[in-house]
Amino acid sequence: MKFKRMWIAVPTALALALTACSGGTSSNTAASGETAGDPTRLIKAWSGEPQNPLIPANTNEVNGAKIINQVMAGLVYYDLTGKTKMDVAESITSDDDTLWTVKLQKDRKFSDGTPVKAHNFVDAWKMGAKEAMLSASFYADIEGADDEGNGDLTGLNVVDDYTFTIKLKQPVSDWPDRMGYAAYFPLADSTLTDPEAGGEKPVGNGPYMLESWTHQVGAKLLPNPHYVGDNKPKNNGIDLVFYTSLDAAYQDLSANNLDILDAIPDSAFTSYMQDLQNRGLNQPSAVFQAFTIGGLDHFTGEEGKLRRQAISMAINREEITEAIFAGTRTPAKDFTSPVVDGFNDKIPGNEVLKYNPEKAKELWAKADAISPWSGSFKIAYNSDGGHQAWVDAVANQLKNTLGIDAGGNPYADFKSFRSDVTKRLITTAFRAGWQADYPGQYNFLAPLYGTGGSANDGDYSNPEVDSLLKQVFAGSHEDSIKTLEKIQQILFTELPSIPLWYANTTSGWSANVENVKFKWDGVPDYVNITVK
Template identity: 30%
Template sequence: MKQSKKIAFVAGVASLALLATGCSSSSTAATGAEGSDATLTFMSTEPKSITPQKEPGSQIGMALCANLMEVNSQSQKLEPLAAKSVTSQDAKVWDIELQDGWTFHDGTPVTAHSFAEAWNATATGSNAWQGNGTFVSFKGYEELNPTDGSKASTEKLSGVEVVDETRLRVTLNAPNADFPKLLSTNPTCPMPESAFEDLDAYEQSPVSNGPYKFISWDHNQQVVLEKWDGFKGAEGFSGGADKLVGKIYTAVDAAYTDMTAGNLDMIRNVPATMVDKAKNQLGEQALYEVETASKQQTLQIPEYVEELKSPALRRAISLSIDREAIAASLLKGHAQTSDSLVPPSLGSYVSGSCADCVFDPERAKKILAEDGGFDGTLIIESNSASDQQLVQALTKQIQDNLGIKVQLKPTLGTELSERRNSQKLDGAVFGLWGWSYMSPDQYLSQYETGGDGNTVTGYSNDKVDKLLRAARAEMDEAKAAKLYTEAEAIIVEDLPAIPLFIPTDYGLQSQCAQLNDVQGDLQYYRAGYGC
């Protein structure tokens, strides 16, 4: 029998390297001039939740939580954080040992039970926490998420065993070499025992173990976080500000106005239509360009919207969009056209894998006519807080070039998120997708039956499912990438999502803010303080 490789991530070596480098400018300036309070403000929308397990993409949740694994912003490598080690012989059964002496913000110890209980609650379908899909691969997930509408037969993931206070053993349904990366995502954060005494109260004042602790949430106004002195993570896992204030806006234009007036320090995911204006008004130094292109704009099409089920219609829609023209004119060169379901920064990317992601309106009309035409109205839902000019341009092109009725439906981000996750969309949905960790699986698992993010489209294909499972089990990254490529080739035939653009990802920073990106994403809580 072939001996399997042992996958191991152990704390220690990386920490020594960090200690040897000394302090960064962000730490020396952390208290600000003459000991003044070093406060950085950033743009936020009104959170649906600020607990990491309920709203995994929340920058506030990220600041509150220290994951078992995390990418160090200085080394750009995945390293143990709350974990001491994460090891496996077969990528299916994983042993996790925790760091010694870590506590929550309230001083109570972080134990193996803290993770296990949080995972059980998040994986329980009836709780309807957004991070639920993260645990699809855990043994026992199906029992916590019955598909027939019945009540769950258990309250715990059978694949999560608490060995003792500092050790966990996790058994997956199938091997997954990306498992240590998954442990760097917000849904895998721990929760203290006190959280389960009153989850509603905890929601309004969460306690976690990350670099920043919760201070206050003034709904529709701001969320305030404060640097926590008890955080034991290295400098690459935290920022330089004493205090973070998430100021709440309903649109990026209002946030930009505040930044030009000197009332805001940081904006991420800056729309391409705003970049040149910001460069002229705020100066080149205010723009921060993320090095790794990790994000993609797509038009996702739910399988449950009956009138949009035809792959021919989807191909026609894709062919009716002049991506090059939009990228050059409206987006002013701050985006590249997308021709794949994964971005070019990933190893499985193949140029032109989406053959219908070119502009050919005559072919589009012919395909649609041969398919029987389309007499209804194509509804495109989107987040009203961003990219409205881009969505309007797409709507007009599809309508003009394909000759069908198209209706734009902008919605507040929290409502749109709820509609996506509960399968209540009325049509296609425009959105920005990025990875939580660097892997093709972060994009393609959306198209696996029951996979993380699959609720949006509901797409299902047995061949795709088998290929994605095989790719996860493959410890050789090159071989895994080939399997992901094969899976994508099948998916693009059906186009459950239409690739549009890979935006050049910009952040805006004030003189005091020093943004840092982590493998293609900006995180406010890791910003330095330069005043």
């Protein structure tokens, strides 16, 4: 096992590093000229300031993704249940799972009226790889890319205006199912020419277009008049309000001054359904939460392996999920999610996730025999995302079980937190989360634990894991599941991150809107929400 320090050319880190719950500034006022009962008004939804300019391949956090996934459309999209449906692509075919041919719909346009052509996909992907953007690892299977997805994607070739081919290094049977992720979105000609301008105001081909983005305040999305796909908006647009406090957002929701809140604060877990008169939801989603320990002092080699396992066994996940989250979280049994195919809660090695204080003390003592513990153990987190309570609870359990000084390391907001994570400036453990980019176990493992993965913020590197990741799609579906389980067995031993729990979609909506549903990944189905 090795933890290496990586510096990536500017950009962001989405892997859709869910990495994040969000934050921003509270605003109780409706858009100018709008009233709560006005059916022409925009849907007011909770969000936070994106980390970086809005270039899809360089956005791997949820605040930026909330905008990008509405103003952009990919080759495919995922319906409410996570099923893959054709979007801009008319077909994605292959005879050998290695050479894929993509034929595009010929009626798709960007919001500036220009047509969506094959080169808009090819050139966007090539730019992401050439510039080593944060989601570049999603290109790693394409010929020409290195193992981290960087380089010249020689495997991409434009056949004609509406056809291109993708040559992979090896067979990948689920390749079409990946194509709905932001790293595979197209870029308009104007953005390819001037990425800086395109990042500030994207020219997209999705259901909405970005009308305005007032930094640290909010963003307004209006229906894209050129969009003709399956997800045509049934409302007049989305007013994303950036909050600095989740509690403030909940107060606005309770007063019907905010329409959509897709993260209930822990202070309201036991009361939100009653407070909102059952206008709320608590359902499983493809969200995994953990905290990452990089190559810190005392956490490398055999000593580090022992300490990671001790910390994991010192955490009473059942107690925290019940006391703090009131059943809106489920203790983790693996590194993926119960809602994706192949989930197994009995993978050998996962006993390290069970609360076992005596074993934790024993392992910690063995680590001390190698090198005595010194200092304190801190977990960094963003204060605007509702994380303080569980971080404090975990820290107290570590104090009580291991007899060490432990606590939180709060950041004021998500943007500053993610910036330090991306720049490798955090010198403590830090909270982590993953909201799946597409429905599959591979997506929970490759970006986070493959060497150079787009969301591998702890810089974990294990040649055996990398080798197994390349073998995942070499055989049958059953073989793939077995290979993914082998990878997890290694992760249970080395614990590059400490799995905590799976997050349910806990959300609420105002009395002013209806037809509110949430997708397989916990994201609101914005296009179908309507104003009463």
